[in-house]
Amino acid sequence: MLLEITNLHARVEEKEILKGLNLSIKPGEVHAIMGPNGAGKSTLSNVIAGREGYEVTDGSILFEGQDLLALDPEVRACAGIFLGFQYPVEIPGVSNMTLLKAAVNARRKHNGESEIAPNDFLTWVREQAKKVKIDPKMLSRGVNEGFSGGEKKRNEILQMLVLQPTLMILDETDSGLDIDALKIVSDGINALRGPARSTVLVTHYQRLLDYVQPDFVHVLARGRIVRSGGPELAKELEEKGYGWLEAA
Amino acid sequence: MSALATYSAQFERYANALTAAERAPRSVQFSRFLDSGFPHKDLEDWRYSDLTALNERSFEPDVSASDDALPDLLLDGADTLVYVNGQVHPASTAARWHSDTCALPPPAVGIDALNAAFAAGGLRLRLDRGTRLDRPLQVLFCSRSDGQPTMSHQRHLIELGDDAEATVLLDFSGIGGERLSTHFFDIHLGRNAKLQLYRIQNEAAGGTLVTRIDARLSRDARLDGVTVDLGGGFVRHDLDLSLAESGAEATIAGLYAHARQSHIDNHVRIVHAAPHGTSRMNYRGLVDEKTKAVFNGKVVVQPGAQKTDSEQRIANVLLSRKAEVNAKPDLEIYADDVKCAHGATVGQLDAVALSYLRSRGIDHDTARAMLLRAFALQILDRIEWPALRARVETALHLPAELTLDIDA
Numbered sequence: 001m002l003l004e005i006t007n008l009h010a011r012v013e014e015k016e017i018l019k020g021l022n023l024s025i026k027p028g029e030v031h032a033i034m035g036p037n038g039a040g041k042s043t044l045s046n047v048i049a050g051r052e053g054y055e056v057t058d059g060s061i062l063f064e065g066q067d068l069l070a071l072d073p074e075v076r077a078c079a080g081i082f083l084g085f086q087y088p089v090e091i092p093g094v095s096n097m098t099l100l101k102a103a104v105n106a107r108r109k110h111n112g113e114s115e116i117a118p119n120d121f122l123t124w125v126r127e128q129a130k131k132v133k134i135d136p137k138m139l140s141r142g143v144n145e146g147f148s149g150g151e152k153k154r155n156e157i158l159q160m161l162v163l164q165p166t167l168m169i170l171d172e173t174d175s176g177l178d179i180d181a182l183k184i185v186s187d188g189i190n191a192l193r194g195p196a197r198s199t200v201l202v203t204h205y206q207r208l209l210d211y212v213q214p215d216f217v218h219v220l221a222r223g224r225i226v227r228s229g230g231p232e233l234a235k236e237l238e239e240k241g242y243g244w245l246e247a248a
Numbered sequence: 249m250s251a252l253a254t255y256s257a258q259f260e261r262y263a264n265a266l267t268a269a270e271r272a273p274r275s276v277q278f279s280r281f282l283d284s285g286f287p288h289k290d291l292e293d294w295r296y297s298d299l300t301a302l303n304e305r306s307f308e309p310d311v312s313a314s315d316d317a318l319p320d321l322l323l324d325g326a327d328t329l330v331y332v333n334g335q336v337h338p339a340s341t342a343a344r345w346h347s348d349t350c351a352l353p354p355p356a357v358g359i360d361a362l363n364a365a366f367a368a369g370g371l372r373l374r375l376d377r378g379t380r381l382d383r384p385l386q387v388l389f390c391s392r393s394d395g396q397p398t399m400s401h402q403r404h405l406i407e408l409g410d411d412a413e414a415t416v417l418l419d420f421s422g423i424g425g426e427r428l429s430t431h432f433f434d435i436h437l438g439r440n441a442k443l444q445l446y447r448i449q450n451e452a453a454g455g456t457l458v459t460r461i462d463a464r465l466s467r468d469a470r471l472d473g474v475t476v477d478l479g480g481g482f483v484r485h486d487l488d489l490s491l492a493e494s495g496a497e498a499t500i501a502g503l504y505a506h507a508r509q510s511h512i513d514n515h516v517r518i519v520h521a522a523p524h525g526t527s528r529m530n531y532r533g534l535v536d537e538k539t540k541a542v543f544n545g546k547v548v549v550q551p552g553a554q555k556t557d558s559e560q561r562i563a564n565v566l567l568s569r570k571a572e573v574n575a576k577p578d579l580e581i582y583a584d585d586v587k588c589a590h591g592a593t594v595g596q597l598d599a600v601a602l603s604y605l606r607s608r609g610i611d612h613d614t615a616r617a618m619l620l621r622a623f624a625l626q627i628l629d630r631i632e633w634p635a636l637r638a639r640v641e642t643a644l645h646l647p648a649e650l651t652l653d654i655d656a
């Protein structure tokens with residue numbers, strides 16, 4: 001098992017959001033997590049990534065067999081977890097290249113490797129930037145500084161391609177994208193699909209799933225996974241909405 | 249012994265060595281100092297900075313010239329004028345810009361009067377019309393103290409004729425214990441003259457440094473100033489600019505940042521006394537709980553100074569809950585056809601940005617340093633002297649410039 005979540009309870013500002021959530025992901029699988037607004041999808045993503053502000057009150061998360069909850073967020077990232085944020089932040093004064101290089105070298109240090117040679121790094125980044133159609137010139141700017149909504153999402157995918165994580169969690173990366181951008185983002189995700197890598201797609205809409213075929217679809221409501229199925233479940237949700245599941 | 253008694257004893261000794269003609273104006277200044285004492289909190293301009301603790305202190309004047317080895321502060325490619333505790337050091341390559349004598353101001357009060365009473369000469373850079381310094385001039389003021397605390401007081405002059413140009417670094421650096429230094433600078437810029445002025449301050453924790461720069465800009469003159477405070481015990485810096493004639497332009501950027509027990513007080517005043525002047529004041533502070541920072545920025549637009557274009561920006565980041573900063577922007581406008589903007593902010597380091605960087609694998613301390621650097625960047629980018637910039641970044645413990653040119 002790559003990721004094993006058992007009986008997860010988590011709070012945000014004293015409010016219990018996740019109430020006993022279970023989820024198991026094997027290497028190579030793609031899982032879609034759907035659910036109404038406010039269900040706790042971002043909370044789940046952030047808890048896995050170790051973002052501050054979330055309190056886990058019960059349960060466990062194992063990643064490759066190790067206790068994930070005991071690790072700092074940067075250690076989780078170095079161990080191979082990547083979260084593509086629903087709202088990527090702008091950081092003026094820290095260039096995209098600076099961020100990428102620091103991130104790549106942090107990972108290498110974690111693995112006991114030496115820093116990447118500047119030329120290898122540039123070649124590598126340039127290759128990945130081409131895949132998501134980001135003009136390399138934009139990478140000298142501050143992180144996401146002055147980027148459009150779609151560019152920010154593509155930039156998240158670029159970071160993911162550069163870092164080559166083992167577990168990709170994409171939190172509504174598809175929302176607000178036009179069809180061309182959605183295609184680019186999907187291609188980026190599909191490019192990383194492989195037997196050793198798993199993906200969690202958090203999404204509100206069926207649309208993304210036409211491009212990135214999930215193995216499993218889960219519905220998150222009332223702080224738990226209330227229904228799991230195959231790709232057909234996404235179609236059903238698209239037709240019927242979430243009401244019938246929330247009420248159940 | 250009454251307050252200030254040790255200063256009286258010092259002054260008596262000092263004045264005895266002067267001719268009667270030299271002595272008279274200095275005695276006037278000294279008695280004015282005795283009347284007012286060191287500045288205290290009841291004075292509007294010193295509300296957050298009190299020097300009365302010095303009333304009871306005792307400082308010996310510095311006498312002997314020092315040819316001790318210098319700390320590794322001399323910058324490549326610059327001419328250098330080096331003072332160690334007020335004395336010219338033999339390492340100076342530009343001793344021609346030193347003057348033993350100095351002009352005294354009209355009778356002053358407080359620390360100005362103390363400086364005037366004891367003042368020795370110092371930098372005297374005079375450039376004739378149309379001339380240009382080929383190399384930047386680094387004026388290094390080293391404070392050293394081991395044993396008995398000492399004090400030195402200097403007065404300096406920079407005078408650029410019409411169309412003259414120079415780059416000057418005023419570099420204050422200290423090692424050791426308790427010491428008091430005061431420096432007053434008079435700057436006159438002729439028509440269309442250009443001065444790039446840097447002031448870097450990295451005094452020792454026991455150092456008290458009071459500096460004041462008065463600059464007058466003639467028609468179309470331009471002053472670009474960058475000031476950085478990195479250390480010091482008690483540091484007070486006044487920068488007073490007068491855009492005296494039409495078309496003058498002053499751009500001042502400042503950074504105060506650091507993590508020792510310091511009190512850093514910057515007072516900047518820009519007076520638009522003539523039309524078509526432009527001024528930019530951009531100060532940033534990184535303040536932690538051990539440092540107390542005071543910033544007072546004031547722009548005055550006098551009657552008749554129409555078409556003034558002025559902007560004043562102050563931003564502070566508090567690095568801990570107990571950090572303290574008093575930042576006050578101030579604007580007085582007595583003309584109607586002007587464009588003036590000002591603003592001041594005090595905030596914390598962006599926690600969301602910090603967590604974003606960490607989520608990419610970057611450890612907390614590195615991520616924090618990256619954000620500190622990002623905040624300081626606006627000011628660091630104004631240092632157009634690579635060796636100087638590198639020195640400042642090192643002193644700030646910021647991560648080395650990682651930005652790569654992807655087109656390389």
Ligand SMILES: Nc1ncnc2c1ncn2[C@@H]1O[C@H](COP(=O)(O)OP(=O)(O)O)[C@@H](O)[C@H]1O
Binds near residue numbers: 035036037038044
């Ligand atoms: N930082 C926060 N502060 C307060 N409440 C929050 C915060 N983040 C999320 N919540 C609350 O937690 C619940 C779940 O939010 P979220 O995980 O973002 O849902 P989803 O991503 O499924 O739309 C919502 O009720 C939301 O209002």
Ligand SMILES: [Mg+2]
Binds near residue numbers: 042171
């Ligand atoms: Mg969400």
